[in-house]
Amino acid sequence: MAGNATAISRLFDGQLRAVNAGLAMFAEAPIAHGASVTALDWRPPAEGDREVGLLLARLQDDPADPIGRTVAAANAEAVERLLAAQPLLVDIRPAHEALGLTDTRLLHSGPPIPWERMCGPVRGAIVGAILFEGWATSPDQAEALAGSGAIGFSPCHHHGAVGPMAGVISPSMPVVVVENAAGGTRAHATLNEGLGKVLRFGAYDASVLERLRWFRDVLGPTLSAALGASGPIDLRSLTGQALQMGDEGHNRNIAATSLFTRTLAPSIVRTADTATAAAVLDFLRGNDHFFLNLSMAACKSALDAAHGITGSSVVTAMSRNGVEFGIRLSGTGDRWFTSPVGVPDGLYFPGYGPDDANPDLGDSAITETFGIGGFAMAAAPAIVRFVGGTAADALELTRLMNRITLARNPAYALPSLAFAGTPTAIDARLVVDSGIAPVINTGIAHRQAGIGQIGAGITRAPLGCFAAGIGALASSLGLASAGVPAPATAAPGSGVTA
């Protein structure tokens, strides 16, 4: 005892230097007594949830443990498939043809949700799509039809597609066809409408429907013919260039849109009549976001290739339907793990504020899932500035995302980080272990149907759905008996949807 006391007291002979992990208040007493304290940014794994924490420990890469070996090998395979992806834009086809949407089925963004629980902007977009398809002739009639059970609703993700914001796809809409030959996958997305009153933000007035008809009758067929003449366009190369030109591939797409337009313009001129070519080039000139939907489909084609690997904790989808935030893991099949979704931090157009905002919405977080968008913020400091941040904050966000991803994608180099690749392959284990939530760049829709966009900003994924995913992954590997609660209670408000 005396010896111990002496040894301990010797600790205090010199200037005391301490490291504090966790609560800042632990450091107060030593600081008051003159010690220097270095604070570690540390949080308990799994937000302190003991059961999830124990499972997480069993799921770690461990050559001595069959489960640890399975997870490590599965994730290595997922990373390899993500890095090998080479998405090509091959065509633009009507959705009924490309997606097999032949009945009165409408697709929407995010995990599954019935009409009754859908948020305002998604309902607005569905009303618009029903009017556009001619299934009803007034908004009231369209709403009644939507609630009658006569219209089927499915997530875009269940049909090899993605849609920004409301993400509504109806049979007559043209969709881009992106082929990732390396992964044997095809992915699709609508054509981007531009800003202002647009269907994806829940607006459905005459101007919105007129644009959709022009997409169907002119823009889609014209771009399809131009692509037929030019051959496929390499979206990996275009996005790689754009990331060196201030785009991050989600909320900023002016570089990629300009490169795309410059690439395809000669073929458009050669395959369309003058008036049509000029109108299409006018539209492409006026829409700095045209490339967003191409970017989304490219990311989806890569992530689908990495999906379905038993034991993999790599996140293959993050998406929001305006009510719930949902994720899928490569190793847990078609299940969605969901948490309630919040309102993004953002900048609002004049006359609007957070009270008007719908919670976060859209499949566009597929870009972050693939490692661009918010994960490539270092490429696009202008976006951080938009919400009051600096170029240094942009670098910091990308560095933070490095901590929850397994690889850097050399095809997408970030100049301001010494040309390091984008953080790729989100590992749900790392998210749950560190408490670092994926960052997502997003638009903000008005909560009521029919109004449209009111701002844009940055948000973070909720953590609960990642914990739920880890629980299900553990179950799938025979670890269900470890006393883990059912995923629905792993985090309050989180759930699982088949």
Added chain:
Amino acid sequence: MAGNATAISRLFDGQLRAVNAGLAMFAEAPIAHGASVTALDWRPPAEGDREVGLLLARLQDDPADPIGRTVAAANAEAVERLLAAQPLLVDIRPAHEALGLTDTRLLHSGPPIPWERMCGPVRGAIVGAILFEGWATSPDQAEALAGSGAIGFSPCHHHGAVGPMAGVISPSMPVVVVENAAGGTRAHATLNEGLGKVLRFGAYDASVLERLRWFRDVLGPTLSAALGASGPIDLRSLTGQALQMGDEGHNRNIAATSLFTRTLAPSIVRTADTATAAAVLDFLRGNDHFFLNLSMAACKSALDAAHGITGSSVVTAMSRNGVEFGIRLSGTGDRWFTSPVGVPDGLYFPGYGPDDANPDLGDSAITETFGIGGFAMAAAPAIVRFVGGTAADALELTRLMNRITLARNPAYALPSLAFAGTPTAIDARLVVDSGIAPVINTGIAHRQAGIGQIGAGITRAPLGCFAAGIGALASSLGLASAGVPAPATAAPGSGVTA
């Protein structure tokens, strides 16, 4: 004496902390005796030239001195005119019309130089221009004609124009017409030919002449008609956007070229027949450097507005003819101050090296004179990487240029430097005082006529011509009697050309 000795010895009682300015060896003794020494990056003003240093002191901003007041007010006026510039691309016209080149006169880059002293690439471009104009039918005949005295040679700068590399302009070539209404100036440049075998690098084979004929007969008239339909294009806005997209407006122009193409494409389609529109859009798609010449003319239109202010030490032109590097100051009229020019540090195409390189060449340093190009390197880390540097080096180069410029141009914001404006208005006093030479991004031509580009890189302006300019500015303000040597001997090899 005893009191002084005590006071001095008290200096050494504690830990000695010293600041060393100048030679590093001064610090060696105190360091050997345990002192900590902070090294200041300091050099004697004017490279230690006493006479120039004394003049420099008299030219400093000083409200108590009439000369100091004149210089300060003149530079303030020059800065105001530079920041006010709003260059618009208004048309594309044949040089004989836009520049009044009606006889057998050819323009070239850099300060004046007779045929006998011209470098290989300029001679090559002159041979090409003579063949293109039909003044001779073989290269030998063209060379003989050029040396016969029958062809007049003038710098582009003497005709309100600028040309990259050899910068040769002949009467039939189309030139861009850039109007800076705020400054009442117009500036011109040829159309950019792209990379490979091109006239500006001294090549003149059949493919080069064919392209020039297509420029004259198709590209120039087509773009002119499109501009007539679209109205003027705001080059300040385009360049401002491009600097946020990885361009620096000199060696990297892919963003501005893409934005320009996307902006003008609809008008091209509406004013040209299909085959012509497609061919023009093909050319714009294939030439990532098309915007360079627009950028150069825009910078020239701004700098000409700031030229001719009595007492101003602001640099209004930096240019090279492949033999001499020349500058002009706002306050010294049409005189050129020159120094011998070196070979850039650069990266060479396979099969070539520094021994093949021509010394630095071209009017394109007008971009750096205006504060973009090498001065905006922070916008384009990809260029520094090209010669083995890092993104941090790119920031450092722009920060260094802040030390020799009088303003930051808010129209040209640099994202990676917290959206600070580009370093604008080079003050020859600051260059001479600090010994910090302006940085210039550049292409590298083969030293022999007829070969073309062999690399690209980064170079620094020689200091001698700035010292010569300061001497002449002092003379113009009545300080010639201060015992300053004639500018031609202010720095070895430097000279003055009217």
